[in-house]
Amino acid sequence: MKQARVMDKNSKIYVAGHRGLVGSAIVRRLKVEGYDNLLLRTSSELDLRDGPSVKAFFESERPDYVFLAAAKVGGIWANSHYPADFIYDNLAIEINIIHNAYLSSVKKLLFLGSSCIYPKFAPQPMKEEHLLSGTLEPTNEPYAVAKIAGIKMCESYNRQYGANFISVMPTNLYGPNDNFDLENSHVLPALIRKFHEAGVNGSPSVIVWGTGNPRREFLHVDDLADACVFLMQNYNDSELINIGTGEDQTIKELALLIKEVVGFEGKVEFDTSKPDGMARKLLDVSKINSLGWQAKIDLRQGIEMTYRWYCENYA
Numbered sequence: 001m002k003q004a005r006v007m008d009k010n011s012k013i014y015v016a017g018h019r020g021l022v023g024s025a026i027v028r029r030l031k032v033e034g035y036d037n038l039l040l041r042t043s044s045e046l047d048l049r050d051g052p053s054v055k056a057f058f059e060s061e062r063p064d065y066v067f068l069a070a071a072k073v074g075g076i077w078a079n080s081h082y083p084a085d086f087i088y089d090n091l092a093i094e095i096n097i098i099h100n101a102y103l104s105s106v107k108k109l110l111f112l113g114s115s116c117i118y119p120k121f122a123p124q125p126m127k128e129e130h131l132l133s134g135t136l137e138p139t140n141e142p143y144a145v146a147k148i149a150g151i152k153m154c155e156s157y158n159r160q161y162g163a164n165f166i167s168v169m170p171t172n173l174y175g176p177n178d179n180f181d182l183e184n185s186h187v188l189p190a191l192i193r194k195f196h197e198a199g200v201n202g203s204p205s206v207i208v209w210g211t212g213n214p215r216r217e218f219l220h221v222d223d224l225a226d227a228c229v230f231l232m233q234n235y236n237d238s239e240l241i242n243i244g245t246g247e248d249q250t251i252k253e254l255a256l257l258i259k260e261v262v263g264f265e266g267k268v269e270f271d272t273s274k275p276d277g278m279a280r281k282l283l284d285v286s287k288i289n290s291l292g293w294q295a296k297i298d299l300r301q302g303i304e305m306t307y308r309w310y311c312e313n314y315a
Ligand SMILES: NC(=O)c1ccc[n+]([C@@H]2O[C@H](COP(=O)([O-])OP(=O)(O)OC[C@H]3O[C@@H](n4cnc5c(N)ncnc54)[C@H](OP(=O)(O)O)[C@@H]3O)[C@@H](O)[C@H]2O)c1
Pocket: 016, 017, 018, 019, 020, 021, 022, 023, 041, 042, 043, 044, 046, 047, 048, 049, 068, 069, 070, 071, 072, 073, 089, 093, 112, 113, 114, 115, 169, 170, 171, 172, 173, 174, 177, 186
């Protein structure tokens, strides 16, 4: 039997990966809503790849609810240089947490998937049913296979043991605690840093990779955290659920918006010798919208908030 009970303010809630982009936003959101009984461990306090330590942690702490936001995450460069780490770390984290959540009778677990694990040529906008309907993007295949395994573990534990483990598929995220390292970051934080540094150094222009024509969707991580808490309270189904804004823009539009927010006065140039990637990547968010949830932070406002955070904490 599924336990469709909801978190209450005294529930013991474990947020795995609480210092990351997603985990830190979930912690902020839970605290704002008055959930104070949070269980948090850094990777040096508890290496989630270490089975015996994770088992001992669940046995002694016995959390009621788990947000699984710990993962090995990175861009194309990191994925192509460390494929073994991406598949091993993510499988180990998922196996240890999901199995021990079952063994210690966790009431509900939320697992973070990612829109980048949909097939490379999935129809746009991508629907939940498109998972595993085609070939994966080769550059992050080991990561995607590990993440798909996590989703299938949740489904299987629900089916065999009546667990209540849900999986969500967020679109591209951005916000405080994002990775601004140029070698390893996603396009939005990389552009914030490039425009900021070009302004500081007095550079005449910023070069953006590709034609600027591909269309992408971006969700502020505070909206994602809001959706995760909403789904933890209101969604009890094994089927995946997409989380996004349902709107996309071209990379050129994104670059010009960031230029404006940062206040860079030079030129924007596009290096068309660099690859564009897929023409469009957008999630179909009709399922989560039909449950009564919608993104609230518009892109300009979200970039302004993120740029402020970058200036105060990173630059
Ligand atoms: N970023 C995006 O655009 C995006 C989009 C869609 C989905 N997601 C999903 O959201 C989840 C979180 O991503 P994120 O962007 O928040 O990643 P992140 O900022 O890199 O944070 C990952 C967290 O995982 C923890 N972690 C990694 N390896 C660990 C280990 N061996 N033991 C214990 N903790 C470990 C780290 O803990 P420490 O800080 O303590 O080392 C870190 O805080 C991932 O599943 C990802 O697929 C992200």
